[in-house]
Amino acid sequence: MIKDHAYQLGFSHCGFSHTDLSAYEADYFNWLGLNYHGTMSYMAAHGTKRTRPSELIPGTQSVISVLMPYFEYDQYDPIIQLQSKQHAYVSRYALGRDYHKVLRKKLAKLAEFILSQVPDAALRGFVDSAPVLERQLAYQAGLGFLGKNSLLIHPKAGSWFFIGEIYTNLTLASDSTPVRDGCGQCQACIQECPTQAIVADGVVDARRCISYLTIEHQGAIDEELRPLMGNRIYGCDDCQLVCPWNHFTPPNQQDDFKARHELDQALLIDLFSWSQQEFEVQMAGSPIRRIGYEKWQRNIAIALGNADFDEDIITQLKSRLGQVSDMVDEHIYWAITQQQQAGTLTNAVEKSNYPTSPIGLPSSAAKYYLPKSAKAQFKTKRVLPVRTDSQDSLD
Numbered sequence: 071m072i073k074d075h076a077y078q079l080g081f082s083h084c085g086f087s088h089t090d091l092s093a094y095e096a097d098y099f100n101w102l103g104l105n106y107h108g109t110m111s112y113m114a115a116h117g118t119k120r121t122r123p124s125e126l127i128p129g130t131q132s133v134i135s136v137l138m139p140y141f142e143y144d145q146y147d148p149i150i151q152l153q154s155k156q157h158a159y160v161s162r163y164a165l166g167r168d169y170h171k172v173l174r175k176k177l178a179k180l181a182e183f184i185l186s187q188v189p190d191a192a193l194r195g196f197v198d199s200a201p202v203l204e205r206q207l208a209y210q211a212g213l214g215f216l217g218k219n220s221l222l223i224h225p226k227a228g229s230w231f232f233i234g235e236i237y238t239n240l241t242l243a244s245d246s247t248p249v250r251d252g253c254g255q256c257q258a259c260i261q262e263c264p265t266q267a268i269v270a271d272g273v274v275d276a277r278r279c280i281s282y283l284t285i286e287h288q289g290a291i292d293e294e295l296r297p298l299m300g301n302r303i304y305g306c307d308d309c310q311l312v313c314p315w316n317h318f319t320p321p322n323q324q325d326d327f328k329a330r331h332e333l334d335q336a337l338l339i340d341l342f343s344w345s346q347q348e349f350e351v352q353m354a355g356s357p358i359r360r361i362g363y364e365k366w367q368r369n370i371a372i373a374l375g376n377a378d379f380d381e382d383i384i385t386q387l388k389s390r391l392g393q394v395s396d397m398v399d400e401h402i403y404w405a406i407t408q409q410q411q412a413g414t415l416t417n418a419v420e421k422s423n424y425p426t427s428p429i430g431l432p433s434s435a436a437k438y439y440l441p442k443s444a445k446a447q448f449k450t451k452r453v454l455p456v457r458t459d460s461q462d463s464l465d
């Protein structure tokens with residue numbers, strides 16, 4: 071009954087689990103001990119509450135985990151976008167409305183329904199926002215396996231989904247044995263991670279992860295990592311784009327997750343020119359707003375530094391100096407130097423010799439695994455719009 075209602079609300083999968091996470095506790099603290107959480111102090115702030123659900127919400131007996139797919143087919147091909155150096159790449163999960171809001175609302179409705187059936191049930195819903203081991207709980211509820219990229223992967227639905235859960239005092243029969251490991255010999259995500267952030271099977275050193283660097287990290291980004299970030303200005307999807315299980319991605323069913331403000335085709339130079347006010351207005355309701363204008367400018371400056379040489383880019387970069395903060399200025403100076411070096415190289419040597427990054431061209435994986443049905447869909451939107459001279463003169 072609970073599951074049927076979850077499906078009616080738009081969740082693609084729902085499972086129940088017990089609350090014993092003791093199998094993960096030592097590894098979790100090991101991860102913190104190695105400082106892999108970087109500056110995400112909230113990851114270390116809650117002691118054992120994350121690995122012991124009844125310490126977070128006393129009386130918790132069971133957990134109801136749900137999945138909601140977000141991969142939108144009706145958008146520009148993410149791989150073409152990732153490989154186009156003048157376009158911005160925004161993680162697929164952040165193209166539309168903030169998922170926290172969408173899932174929280176639906177979890178509240180699911181809780182309401184359960185209460186209508188069991189009035190004395192205690193229920194607390196979470197999405198990404200509390201000390202909860204979401205992937206491990208969903209794994210124990212039979213909703214997938216934990217991949218080498220550390221993400222929860224459903225063998226019939228890949229990994230392009232959000233996870234949410236409800237802690238409850240109800241005793242619900244746990245779902246069947248978790249799905250077994252599905253990675254086998256594959257190592258595609260480890261090999262293709264642009265910054266080598268997956269340091270062992272299932273272990274991500276967040277300090278190297280582009281998702282962390284562009285979203286969570288405060289302050290300057292290590293110069294060594296900047297060239298590897300390519301045009302990824304918010305989050306990173308590479309370890310999902312190369313995962314063969316993502317052949318089986320179901321389509322997004324929520325209008326809320328469709329791309330807003332043409333973020334699936336945006337040019338870096340256009341996004342960089344937004345004022346703080348434009349950023350606040352355009353990003354209202356988007357998860358991107360949370361990072362604030364300073365990080366937004368920092369991230370785009372890096373991407374512009376990684377773009378092919380273009381005089382216009384240098385002009386734009388210079389025009390933003392002194393506008394936001396010393397930290398942003400430092401990234402702008404870096405980007406200008408990168409552009410100037412690229413310009414010199416472009417003039418001096420054959421373009422094919424130009425070293426885009428010290429360890430190779432980011433986002434040039436041998437193979438990507440787009441959802442089968444998405445391929446057909448993307449054909450209509452394959453060629454990204456580019457900046458033209460007439461557009462320039464309108465600015």
Ligand code: B12
Nearest residue numbers: 094097101161198204220221222232233274281282305306
């Ligand atoms: C912190 C966090 C991040 C951090 C750290 C990532 C990470 N892998 O932990 C950063 C900012 C980098 C990040 C990035 C992303 N995230 Co995130 N993130 C979270 C968050 C808030 C907590 C995750 C957590 O607990 N990490 C702590 C570590 C310790 O957990 P772990 O990796 O599972 O730890 C195990 C291993 O490290 C292993 N281990 C450690 N040491 C050792 C040693 C040995 C010997 C062994 C064997 C094992 C081992 O054991 C640990 C315990 O089981 C969750 C939401 C939540 N509350 O759960 C979302 C969440 C995991 N993120 C999510 C998403 C979508 C992403 C991105 C795809 C976003 C994007 N496109 O940019 C990327 C993917 C990057 C990646 N490959 O992980 C989704 C995942 C959905 C899914 N299908 O799994 C979640 C669940 C949010 C949600 N509600 O939907 N994220």
Ligand code: SF4
Nearest residue numbers: 263279280306308309
């Ligand atoms: S999100 Fe990107 S940087 Fe982070 S682990 Fe995955 S591929 Fe590597």
Ligand code: SF4
Nearest residue numbers: 217218253256259313
């Ligand atoms: S890319 Fe390969 S190794 Fe990585 S999570 Fe997917 S199946 Fe596992």
